[in-house]
Amino acid sequence: MKELNPLLHSQLRLAIMSILMNVEEADFVYLKEKTESTAGNLSVQLDKLSSAGYISVEKGMLGKRPRTTCSITSEGQRAFEEYVEVLKTYLNL
Template identity: 70%
Template sequence: MFKDLNPLLHVQQRLAIMSILISVEEADFSYIKEKTAMTAGNLSSHTDKLSSAGYIDIIKGMKGKRPRTVFKITSAGIDAFEEYVNSIKTYINRSSD
């Protein structure tokens, strides 16, 4: 049914992460965790997959004395997300015909 959809993005958690990152310049780990209601381990696992695909950048640094992880969508991630949304629209249009 969804064979044309990007399998990496067609997973609720990863799609949620990408939807947030497409709307912002950058977001830190705790923000994404709070918005997606994921556990830290789960979030790390999904962001690692997105990063390996080149869809997001993971920037590790310090904020004051605390370690901070920031996520930023890449241009490849924007292209993949747009392609995914266009595919969904096609499916919705087809099913409404």
């Protein structure tokens, strides 16, 4: 049986990827609220996903406030879809 992608097989990273698969972009505050994680932990996991090329992180300004926006890349989409396919085999779905 094929192994599940270890980068995605973690609670918070999988949650982030699941959210980003469903929206065009989400900011840091939104991800923090939806995943109920801490800012520090979320930041670390975003860095890991970004380094793997699964998400793109843009830091910018919205009006006068700083805003970090995340969106999934095509590589991230492929990895997520593959993860779900492998997961199905594990669960006999």
